[in-house]
Amino acid sequence: MATIEDSHGSQTRDRIGNGLLSRLRIPRNAFPWLVLTPVLIYYFVFLIYPILYAIWVSLHLWIIEDPSASQFVLFRNYSDLLLPTSRFLDAFRNTLVYVFVRTVALVPLGLLTALLLYQFRRTQRFYLFCVFAPIVCPSAAIAVLWKWLYHPRFGPINAQLAEIGVPRQGFITVADQALYSVVAVDIWQHIGFGAVIFLAGLMSIPEQLLEAARIDGANRWQLFWRITLPLLSHTTLFVTVITLIGSFQVFDLILVMTSGGPGYATYVLSYLIYNEGILRTDMGAASAISLVMFVIIMIFTVIQFRLLRPRWEY
Amino acid sequence: MFDNGSAPATMGKGKLSFERVVLTLVMLAVAAGMFVPFIWMVLSSFKPYQEILSLKPTLWPQGFTVGNYTTLTSELPFLRYFLNSAGVSSVVTLVILFTSSLCGYVFAKFDFAYKELFFMTIISSMMVPFAVVVLPLYFLIARLGMLDSYLGLVIPFMVNAFGIFLMRQFMEGVPGDLVDAGRVDGAGEMWIYWRIMLPLSLNALSALGVFVFLWSWNSLWWPFMIISKSELRTLPLGIATLAWEYATRVDLVITGATIGVVPILILFALMTRTIVRGVALTGMK
Numbered sequence: 001m002a003t004i005e006d007s008h009g010s011q012t013r014d015r016i017g018n019g020l021l022s023r024l025r026i027p028r029n030a031f032p033w034l035v036l037t038p039v040l041i042y043y044f045v046f047l048i049y050p051i052l053y054a055i056w057v058s059l060h061l062w063i064i065e066d067p068s069a070s071q072f073v074l075f076r077n078y079s080d081l082l083l084p085t086s087r088f089l090d091a092f093r094n095t096l097v098y099v100f101v102r103t104v105a106l107v108p109l110g111l112l113t114a115l116l117l118y119q120f121r122r123t124q125r126f127y128l129f130c131v132f133a134p135i136v137c138p139s140a141a142i143a144v145l146w147k148w149l150y151h152p153r154f155g156p157i158n159a160q161l162a163e164i165g166v167p168r169q170g171f172i173t174v175a176d177q178a179l180y181s182v183v184a185v186d187i188w189q190h191i192g193f194g195a196v197i198f199l200a201g202l203m204s205i206p207e208q209l210l211e212a213a214r215i216d217g218a219n220r221w222q223l224f225w226r227i228t229l230p231l232l233s234h235t236t237l238f239v240t241v242i243t244l245i246g247s248f249q250v251f252d253l254i255l256v257m258t259s260g261g262p263g264y265a266t267y268v269l270s271y272l273i274y275n276e277g278i279l280r281t282d283m284g285a286a287s288a289i290s291l292v293m294f295v296i297i298m299i300f301t302v303i304q305f306r307l308l309r310p311r312w313e314y
Numbered sequence: 315m316f317d318n319g320s321a322p323a324t325m326g327k328g329k330l331s332f333e334r335v336v337l338t339l340v341m342l343a344v345a346a347g348m349f350v351p352f353i354w355m356v357l358s359s360f361k362p363y364q365e366i367l368s369l370k371p372t373l374w375p376q377g378f379t380v381g382n383y384t385t386l387t388s389e390l391p392f393l394r395y396f397l398n399s400a401g402v403s404s405v406v407t408l409v410i411l412f413t414s415s416l417c418g419y420v421f422a423k424f425d426f427a428y429k430e431l432f433f434m435t436i437i438s439s440m441m442v443p444f445a446v447v448v449l450p451l452y453f454l455i456a457r458l459g460m461l462d463s464y465l466g467l468v469i470p471f472m473v474n475a476f477g478i479f480l481m482r483q484f485m486e487g488v489p490g491d492l493v494d495a496g497r498v499d500g501a502g503e504m505w506i507y508w509r510i511m512l513p514l515s516l517n518a519l520s521a522l523g524v525f526v527f528l529w530s531w532n533s534l535w536w537p538f539m540i541i542s543k544s545e546l547r548t549l550p551l552g553i554a555t556l557a558w559e560y561a562t563r564v565d566l567v568i569t570g571a572t573i574g575v576v577p578i579l580i581l582f583a584l585m586t587r588t589i590v591r592g593v594a595l596t597g598m599k
Contacts, residue, residue: 031503032420036432039417039473046470047439050450057450113344119337129586130345133352136582136589138532140550141574144557144567145355154367154564156354191348196594249443252534256554270445277449278539286449294446301441 051294058287070284077288088289090264091272098183098268099247105187106243107236110194115224117195118202132192139189143256146185147172172258175265182253182266190246194239201235202228241304248297269293352575359383359569366565382569386556389566392573394545395552402467402548403530410474410526411519417473418481419511423493433482440475444535452539466540467548471530477522484518485511524585524592531578549574 026034058077060070081088117127134142149157150171158168171181205228213227229236251270258266260275267275269289277286354373358366359382361375386392421433451470460466488511496506512519534550541547547555556570582589 026503028424028497028503029426032424032426032429035416035420039413039436040432042473043436043439046451046454046473047442047447050447050454051442053450053453054446116337116341116344120341125586127341127345128590129583130349132586132590132593133349133579133582135593136528136532136578137352137575138534138550138553138578140532140534140553140557141571144553144571145351145575147557148564148568149351149354151564159370188348193593196590200594245443249445251445252550255534255538256557273445273449274535274539278452283449290446290449293443297443298441
């Protein structure tokens, strides 16, 4: 950073030198536009246009082979989602269950893990590594791994259950367990995320505050409920909303572990979008589902924006 | 964050109480619950088929073999998948770091008409879930003739709204005097960006870079949509393909998953703090 420290006049000018960067003379007023024009064009092409296209398609009986022959049907694709032949309501219910279970489990588990990690100093990095490891791994690999751990016949989990006299479970192969088995893997994979954010929150609580309460005779239970938790309320809200939004978007685990099955037991909205749009080439229905999902997620994202950047320090 | 120095003072040094032992045991149990599946997976990749399928599972391989690896790589080009993933993720990361920091600089240190409007336009795209745009994007990429190409894997992910947001936040903290001094001395804007703003933003850049790289490396949905040629598959897509096409060959499937997991875990072990900080800071996964 020597260039900056002695930035009086000629010295710096010498260092700016005659490289390509300094020969590239861009007038100051033009610079923002030079940068932003391509970015905005890019945004239009790869984001705004696809959304508008999805809205447009969702209002038509879309014919992929010949889009110009598609018939305008206003909201029929949306109302058709409620027909008994549509899988939308199944997927919607599954998604709600998935989001609910995942969020309700991940937030307290994250907090508990953080409280635990907080107790360790020299060994914290090691524990952090273990707890966070599943998050950095590809979901495809996690899915494959657990598919095997869950295996009804040869899987180690069933072998362990057999040891303690519990009958073998079908897990992802039976309809009434499949969704919960997948969400359990998702929870296992992502505990570390909430834990790390809560840990940062815990570390930002001034020690004097806890010390003062301790001197006043507060026991640990009181310390946690009266001081630590209220101070973490913002962090908790942040973790909750982020977890909610993430839960809506599950795809990889479902695709690799169950492909929506058995039957339709693990169809979630994102998987239904893929299934309707690509496998059944019903673009109208797929777009309508996407937009319903968009609206739901947007509501939570607006909340998240209100909270954006909790007061944990970087 | 997560510096050893900032750890709480609550724990006494060398105090071995009953409570301490219990806490350590619980922590070890949690850590084992998170990590043992990986150990089991890596060890299983060295077991012969019959041993994996035995009804009494072993932890340590009894008939140690590297046969799974040689069979797997002769069935599917896993090295190629690995290199594909490495290449695509590196390019995506570099491009996003460049566009995010450049836009961040513009939004942080320039005043121009409609600045906040443009900023909000870009930022609001953070609200759009990938599931909403994935189909239109698929047809767009198809029409551009980029299905089954590296370009198709990279081009939809060259600008990242969160990256721009993060870099703007960070660069607003860089003293304006430094920029002004450069300008007074006749430095061009690109020079100031490259020589002043970037070196001062290394923290934010590394956090963003880690997040983008992991996210790109792990992503399955988009490659799954647009790649059908075997030699263009990314690692996650290769693993998923393995799970579908070789569903009964669990030895190969487990070995493929091991190849997908071990390099990233080694990377994670080497830079635990940077990676944890990157994912936590960006707050999304």
